[in-house]
Amino acid sequence: MTMLRFTPNLxxxxxxxxxxxxxxxxxxxxxxxxxxxxxxxGYVLDxxxxxxxxxxxFVNRELIRDRIGLxxxxxxxxxxxxxxxxxxx
Amino acid sequence: xSDCLWVGTRKGLFGVARDNRGRWRIAGTxxxxxxxxxxxxxxxxxxxxxxxxxxxxxxxxxxxDDGGKRWRETPAPAFPPRPDGLEDKDPMRGIDIxxxxxxxxxxxPGGAGEDSGELWCGVIPGGLFHSVDGGDSWTxxxxxxxxxxxxxxxxxxxxxxxxxxxMVDPRDARHVTIAVSTGGVWTTKDKGGSWALIGKGLxxxxxxxxxxxxxxxxxxxxxxxxxxxxxxxxxxxxxxIFxxDDGGEHWQELHDVPPSSFGFAVAVxxxxxxxxxxxxxxxxxxxxxxxxxxxxxxxxxGGKHFDVLSKGLPDEPAYDLIxxxxxxxxxxxxxxxxxxxxGSLWVSEDQGDSWQNVSKHLPPxxxxxxxx
Numbered sequence: 514m515t516m517l518r519f520t521p522n523l524x525x526x527x528x529x530x531x532x533x534x535x536x537x538x539x540x541x542x543x544x545x546x547x548x549x550x551x552x553x554x555g556y557v558l559d560x561x562x563x564x565x566x567x568x569x570x571f572v573n574r575e576l577i578r579d580r581i582g583l584x585x586x587x588x589x590x591x592x593x594x595x596x597x598x599x600x601x602x
Numbered sequence: 603x604s605d606c607l608w609v610g611t612r613k614g615l616f617g618v619a620r621d622n623r624g625r626w627r628i629a630g631t632x633x634x635x636x637x638x639x640x641x642x643x644x645x646x647x648x649x650x651x652x653x654x655x656x657x658x659x660x661x662x663x664x665x666x667d668d669g670g671k672r673w674r675e676t677p678a679p680a681f682p683p684r685p686d687g688l689e690d691k692d693p694m695r696g697i698d699i700x701x702x703x704x705x706x707x708x709x710x711p712g713g714a715g716e717d718s719g720e721l722w723c724g725v726i727p728g729g730l731f732h733s734v735d736g737g738d739s740w741t742x743x744x745x746x747x748x749x750x751x752x753x754x755x756x757x758x759x760x761x762x763x764x765x766x767x768x769m770v771d772p773r774d775a776r777h778v779t780i781a782v783s784t785g786g787v788w789t790t791k792d793k794g795g796s797w798a799l800i801g802k803g804l805x806x807x808x809x810x811x812x813x814x815x816x817x818x819x820x821x822x823x824x825x826x827x828x829x830x831x832x833x834x835x836x837x838x839x840x841x842x843i844f845x846x847d848d849g850g851e852h853w854q855e856l857h858d859v860p861p862s863s864f865g866f867a868v869a870v871x872x873x874x875x876x877x878x879x880x881x882x883x884x885x886x887x888x889x890x891x892x893x894x895x896x897x898x899x900x901x902x903x904g905g906k907h908f909d910v911l912s913k914g915l916p917d918e919p920a921y922d923l924i925x926x927x928x929x930x931x932x933x934x935x936x937x938x939x940x941x942x943x944x945g946s947l948w949v950s951e952d953q954g955d956s957w958q959n960v961s962k963h964l965p966p967x968x969x970x971x972x973x974x
Contacts, residue, residue, distance in 0.1 A: 525676075526659060552675065556659040558703035560681040567658040597658045 515542050515587045519553075522597045528593075539570060540583035542593060554588050557595055569596040603933040606647060606973035609947060610638030613965035615652055616948070617670060617812070618939075619798050626949045626960045630670060639968055647973040651676075651721075651737060651784050653706035661703045661725070665737055679703050679723050679731035679740035691725075694756040699727050705760070705930065710768040713775030722778065724765025728755050730780060732794065733790040735903060743794045743816035746780075751799060751818060755785030755838040757934070758840070766926055767825040771849075779850050781837070788851045803853035806841050821867045824926040828875035836878045838868040838926070845905050848943070856905040867929035869938060871953075876904040877933070879954055881924040881940060894919035898940070898954050913949065914957030922946055927969035934960050941967030 515536060519529035529550070536542035547554040563566050564580040571577070571594040577585040587593060603622040607630075615638045617651040618632035633654060639661075640653040647669050664673045681701040684690070690699045705726040712720025712734075719736035721884040729747055734926065746752060755763035763785050771777035776793040777802075787801040801817035809819050821840035827849075828834045835846040843851040856863065864885030871877035880899045884892050891897065898911045898947040916922075922942030929940040938954055941947040945964040948957040 523659065526656065526662075555662070555678060555680070559700070561661065561684055561700075565658065565660055602774075 514589065517542055517546055517595075518592065519595045521596045523553075523556060523595075526538075527556055529553055537579055537586060538583060539572065539585045539587060539593060541578075543583065562574055567598045569598045570583070571596060575587045603960065604693035604934070604972040604974075606643075607642055607940055607949065607972050608641045608711075609939075609964065609967060610641045610652065610927075610969040611941075611945070611965040611967050614638060615641070615891045616958055616964065618714070618949075619940060620949075621895060622814065624951070626958060628961060628964075632670060632673065633664070637968070638683075638813075639705045640709045641969050641971050642711070643971055643974045644938065644974065646804055647737075653678075653709060654706055659905055661706050663737060664704070675735045676725050677739060679706070679725060679729065679742070681729060681742060690753060693754055695761060696973070697761070699762055700742040703729065703763065705764065707764045708780075709764045710770060713770040713772055715831065720775070722768045723782060723943055724768055726760050726764035726807065727757075727762030728752060728764060728782065728785065728796075730765050730768075745790075745794055746788065746797050749797055753780055754818055756819065765823065767834070769825065769827045772829055773832065777849075779825075779827070781825040781834075783823060784819055784840075785836075786817045786820045787822060789950070795862060796891070800849075800851050801853060803846075804837075804839065804844060805855060806839075808840065814962045824868050825869045826868055826878075828870045828872070830873040831875040834870070836868050838865050838871050838880060840864075840886065843868075843905065846912075854905075859899065859905075859908055860910055861897065861899075863894070865924065866926040867924045867940065868930040869929050870930065871935045872933055873935060874902075876968065877935075878905075879929065879938060881929055884887075885924055889923050890921040891923075894921060895941075896920040896922050898957075902953050909954075911954045911957075911958045913928075913955060914950075927971075930970045930972055932972040933974070937972065939970045939972065941970045943956050943967070 514533040523596045534542045534545045607618040609616040612632040619629035629781045633717040636656040637961045638654045650666045652664045657695040665674045666673045669761040684701040695774045708724030721733040730743040756759040767781040779789040825837045831850045837844040843856045862882040869879045900909045923945045938950045943966045947960040
């Protein structure tokens with residue numbers, strides 16, 4: 514399962530425990546995580562389900578390519594990190 | 603008489619309370635560091651809604667049911683899925699309108715009693731949301747969002763249009779009137795079943811001359827109604843001050859208002875419809891007090907004459923701008939408060955004749971509201 518972690522900047526706003534989550538894409542991993550942590554969805558994704566403009570999602574050390582559909586593939590040993598972008602805010 | 607004032611700022615929510623010697627002091631701070639874009643105190647001060655704009659992490663709603671001691675997050679108004687292939691662009695900028703709440707800009711109770719849990723919420727980019735459960739859930743008012751003329755609303759100071767004023771008729775809660783920057787004044791008589799664009803007599807000078815009187819591209823900065831006489835509306839418009847005596851159908855422009863008829867905020871007395879307050883600025887790109895002298899203006903006769911009020915306001919040059927929700931009046935009609943982009947806050951207990959400075963060092967102030 515993929516390891517999912519969040520920026521510490523989110524911790525004061527909403528509980529975001531790291532977790533190992535099943536899924537073949539970033540979208541699937543996040544959807545699975547949000548089932549158990551529904552409040553977190555609105556902090557990471559906008560109303561249409563795209564990554565918020567000033568949130569960055571990394572798979573291992575690479576930024577994901579598909580910020581709208583989150584279709585980037587992930588594997589068993591990958592790490593996803595949800596970061597606060599340097600822009601905006 | 604309200605002894606408590608709520609102040610939303612760029613860096614948190616502040617509670618301001620009057621002590622027994624008549625001094626207003628900051629009594630509490632919440633959400634320190636987070637922008638608070640809108641507030642709604644209800645139910646004798648017990649219930650308070652606060653809208654946050656977390657920047658990176660989106661808009662959020664918080665609610666307290668014990669006067670601010672404890673808060674819990676409630677759902678933020680969210681747009682439904684955008685249909686594939688739909689073209690929906692801001693006509694002025696030509697960029698896609700996000701179907702996502704960008705800023706919570708208006709929050710008002712429905713008229714069916716405070717305990718009904720009914721709320722209306724206006725957002726940028728132009729969505730109106732309705733709740734019947736105290737904000738536990740929100741529904742986009744599709745009749746307005748899907749109205750063909752909504753696509754002609756334009757961003758003004760922000761990239762996209764927004765609903766900043768919501769007036770629920772105290773005689774009939776199905777009658778709701780809203781104002782849009784920039785998109786004119788809209789009203790429904792059936793609680794959002796259908797909407798009509800109103801506003802004859804409004805005038806703008808930023809569109810081509812033959813569109814000056816078109817009710818659609820009118821940039822209402824803020825509109826309020828007199829609760830005891832709700833057909834009387836006051837508007838601070840981008841191009842001046844307007845008054846309506848028929849619920850916003852027709853408007854009369856007020857001329858020669860000293861020292862300027864440009865500004866954002868307006869407040870009306872809760873029972874005396876002819877009495878209203880404004881905080882003028884220099885039109886329109888400069889946006890600071892005329893000649894850097896901060897004053898409040900007040901009319902008591904429906905706009906025929908204006909008093910220029912400055913007692914207790916700065917003697918030195920002041921560059922404070924008052925945002926559209928930065929001026930508030932209490933239910934008693936005596937107490938007013940206003941807060942500025944420079945982080946200064948003033949309170950008056952005599953209808954603006956004199957002002958007490960509460961702080962000069964708050965973060966930029968977006969909204970002030972007295973305890974209900």
